[in-house]
Amino acid sequence: MTKPVLSLSAPAKLNLFLHIVGRRADGYHELETLFQFIDLTDELRFSLRDDQQLTLQCSDAELNQADNLVLRAAHLLRDYALHHPLPRVQKHLRGIHIDLQKNIPHGGGLGGGSSDAATTLLALKQLWQIPISSQELLDLGARLGADVPIFLHGHAAFAQGIGEKLTPAAPEELWYLVIHPAVAVSTQSIFQHPDLPRATTPLNWPHWTWRNTQNNCEALVRRLYPEVAKALDWLLQYAPARLTGTGSCLFGRFTSHEKALRILQKLPNNWRGYVVKGLNESPVCAQLRQASLSNRTIQS
Numbered sequence: 267m268t269k270p271v272l273s274l275s276a277p278a279k280l281n282l283f284l285h286i287v288g289r290r291a292d293g294y295h296e297l298e299t300l301f302q303f304i305d306l307t308d309e310l311r312f313s314l315r316d317d318q319q320l321t322l323q324c325s326d327a328e329l330n331q332a333d334n335l336v337l338r339a340a341h342l343l344r345d346y347a348l349h350h351p352l353p354r355v356q357k358h359l360r361g362i363h364i365d366l367q368k369n370i371p372h373g374g375g376l377g378g379g380s381s382d383a384a385t386t387l388l389a390l391k392q393l394w395q396i397p398i399s400s401q402e403l404l405d406l407g408a409r410l411g412a413d414v415p416i417f418l419h420g421h422a423a424f425a426q427g428i429g430e431k432l433t434p435a436a437p438e439e440l441w442y443l444v445i446h447p448a449v450a451v452s453t454q455s456i457f458q459h460p461d462l463p464r465a466t467t468p469l470n471w472p473h474w475t476w477r478n479t480q481n482n483c484e485a486l487v488r489r490l491y492p493e494v495a496k497a498l499d500w501l502l503q504y505a506p507a508r509l510t511g512t513g514s515c516l517f518g519r520f521t522s523h524e525k526a527l528r529i530l531q532k533l534p535n536n537w538r539g540y541v542v543k544g545l546n547e548s549p550v551c552a553q554l555r556q557a558s559l560s561n562r563t564i565q566s
């Protein structure tokens with residue numbers, strides 16, 4: 267195995283608001299949400315293998331399996347390339363080893379798994395020099411999860427549909443205190459719940475404010491998960507705050523790093539907290555541009 271040829275930082279995301287405006291015939295919910303990235307990142311390192319295998323080493327043993335979204339993304343792109351008669355694509359693509367350092371808590375509504383998957387698609391497209399269009403890559407990504415397209419897009423955006431219709435946005439890049447209460451929320455169980463509000467009036471984008479938006483999952487998650495309610499009430503003492511995605515993570519908005527750090531110091535021991543900065547561009551974009559300038563692709 268050679269040394270890493272590409273290292274990328276896959277960011278987490280926040281849903282600054284999340285409205286449910288309807289439901290599709292297949293049961294999926296039509297959303298309106300504002301995505302912004304944060305500088306809490308997973309680290310992915312891609313190395314060339316001497317054979318044609320795709321392998322993964324993940325720092326989180328729980329996720330070190332074949333169904334990790336990173337491996338699923340890598341196989342999906344390889345299958346796409348091998349089954350499409352694309353010019354310039356080698357018949358046998360070079361094997362890749364991926365080293366994944368998890369820093370983003372999973373199952374908390376921060377989208378870490380989707381971000382890792384999108385980052386893998388972007389990295390392998392570049393390393394294998396696959397001439398796939400941005401739209402085709404978005405379609406491929408959406409098959410892995412509803413949040414993958416925003417990470418492929420790489421820019422903060424107002425999202426509609428199930429997250430695939432993206433309009434670039436530039437919300438203020440504030441500081442946030444993200445809290446992960448010691449509880450996991452199942453996305454599926456929230457979306458299946460009869461009490462979930464599903465008919466919020468569509469927003470007159472781009473006219474949104476913190477006050478005229480909300481997270482439609484929050485009241486239900488609060489009721490079903492008292493620990494989330496407790497953490498949210500704690501955070502609301504210090505800052506405007508709400509749930510991200512279907513939870514369980516919460517975020518409070520701060521205008522300075524120092525203020526957010528001051529509140530983090532008061533955080534009860536049973537919850538994990540992170541002070542992070544909102545980012546309107548994913549760090550992966552700049553890192554890929556840099557790598558492409560130094561022409562780190564594979565001539566196998």
Ligand SMILES: C[C@@](CO)(OP(=O)(O)O)[C@H](O)COP(=O)(O)OP(=O)(O)OC[C@H]1O[C@@H](n2ccc(N)nc2=O)[C@H](O)[C@@H]1O
Nearest residue numbers: 293294295375377411412413428429453454457511512513
């Ligand atoms: C609602 C969001 C907002 O960002 O929540 P988080 O997962 O980040 O908390 C996401 O769109 C979630 O994306 P993701 O977690 O990738 O969801 P998926 O795996 O595609 O779907 C999990 C399950 O949730 C339900 N689901 C998901 C998205 C959606 N718009 N409508 C739904 O009804 C479906 O029952 C689906 O089987």
Ligand SMILES: Nc1ncnc2c1ncn2[C@@H]1O[C@H](COP(=O)(O)OP(=O)(O)O)[C@@H](O)[C@H]1O
Nearest residue numbers: 334335336372373374375376377378379380382
């Ligand atoms: N690389 C990965 N990182 C995180 N979770 C992963 C990964 N691969 C598969 N998963 C699975 O996907 C689920 C959703 O993960 P994630 O995207 O981090 O959270 P969320 O959907 O709550 O925002 C996890 O509970 C985990 O079982």
